[in-house]
Amino acid sequence: MESEHITIRTYSLVWLWLIALTAIEVFLGYIHVPLAMMLVSVIGLSIIKAVLIMAYFMHLKFERLSLILTIVPAMVVCILLFLAFFPDGFRAFSLKTFR
Amino acid sequence: MNQTLTTNWSGGVSPFGIGHRKLGMWLFILSDSLTFGALLMCYGYVRVASEAWAKPFTFSPSIIFSTVMTFCLLTSSLTMVMAVAASAKGDRPKMVKWIAATMIAGLAFVVLHLIEWNHLIAEGLRPFSVPAEWGENASPMFGATFFAITGLHMLHVLSGVIYLGVTAARKKATHEDVEISGLYWHFVDLVWMFVFPLIYLLSIKY
Numbered sequence: 001m002e003s004e005h006i007t008i009r010t011y012s013l014v015w016l017w018l019i020a021l022t023a024i025e026v027f028l029g030y031i032h033v034p035l036a037m038m039l040v041s042v043i044g045l046s047i048i049k050a051v052l053i054m055a056y057f058m059h060l061k062f063e064r065l066s067l068i069l070t071i072v073p074a075m076v077v078c079i080l081l082f083l084a085f086f087p088d089g090f091r092a093f094s095l096k097t098f099r
Numbered sequence: 100m101n102q103t104l105t106t107n108w109s110g111g112v113s114p115f116g117i118g119h120r121k122l123g124m125w126l127f128i129l130s131d132s133l134t135f136g137a138l139l140m141c142y143g144y145v146r147v148a149s150e151a152w153a154k155p156f157t158f159s160p161s162i163i164f165s166t167v168m169t170f171c172l173l174t175s176s177l178t179m180v181m182a183v184a185a186s187a188k189g190d191r192p193k194m195v196k197w198i199a200a201t202m203i204a205g206l207a208f209v210v211l212h213l214i215e216w217n218h219l220i221a222e223g224l225r226p227f228s229v230p231a232e233w234g235e236n237a238s239p240m241f242g243a244t245f246f247a248i249t250g251l252h253m254l255h256v257l258s259g260v261i262y263l264g265v266t267a268a269r270k271k272a273t274h275e276d277v278e279i280s281g282l283y284w285h286f287v288d289l290v291w292m293f294v295f296p297l298i299y300l301l302s303i304k305y
Binding site for chain 1: 114115116117122125129132133135136137138139140142143144146147158162166169170173174176177179180181184278281282285286288289292293295296297300301303305
């Protein structure tokens with residue numbers, strides 16, 4: 001921990017990136033991207049934001065590898081868990097005829 | 100690796116290189132993200148299984164309003180790392196000031212969120228029914244998923260504000276304590292990074 005101190009400048013840069021990525025997400029909403037495309041892009045951007053927060057703000061990048069290997073796979077599984085039904089969202093588009 | 104293990108099968112010395120309380124917070128964060136993951140999974144299921152899903156949020160003012168809320172939370176994360184940096188230098192007064200700034204931004208988020216809830220409830224949104232103007236066959240489950248997910252998140256923000264207040268007020272709080280409360284705070288921010296696009300940005304009314 002002592003060896004790798006993040007400076008205030010790095011924190012501010014990460015914050016600016018988070019704001020910028022949020023702005024892109026909101027902009028995509030503003031220009032009315034089709035729902036499927038919107039879903040893929042916001043999830044992609046949000047995963048980048050989550051990685052930035054965990055790596056820099058939560059300091060995980062500078063922890064011992066054993067901790068990183070404990071936390072990161074669990075987080076990946078968790079994200080996959082809530083994405084479980086999203087592919088069905090695309091299938092549902094072609095199923096609208098049954099009602 | 101050498102400092103980690105003394106001899107084979109000895110069980111190691113602090114294998115994660117962090118204190119037990121910090122490790123405890125990390126494990127709590129893992130279990131809590133599973134809670135939110137399960138809620139978001141239910142949201143995905145209910146939305147896909149419904150005939151139609153309400154898209155009630157107009158870009159202006161609803162989405163702009165929730166973007167401001169997101170900005171509050173992101174900024175509170177920045178002030179929180181400032182607090183941790185100040186406490187690393189042993190500068191307690193500065194740390195308390197930055198934590199106070201974090202708490203104010205967190206409270207601003209909660210107040211804005213409650214104003215938004217109030218608007219939606221006034222429009223007629225209930226946990227198990229949506230206003231008739233939102234579409235004839237719009238799923239009534241919109242309210243259930245909305246209130247459950249954003250409500251649980253709001254509860255986390257509120258408990259985070261109290262937790263930060265206690266940490267700042269405790270004279271005995273060590274640098275590690277400030278770091279741990281910071282971990283919790285960033286996690287609350289991180290959850291919102293998924294709730295905001297999934298609940299709001301995918302339900303914009305055009």
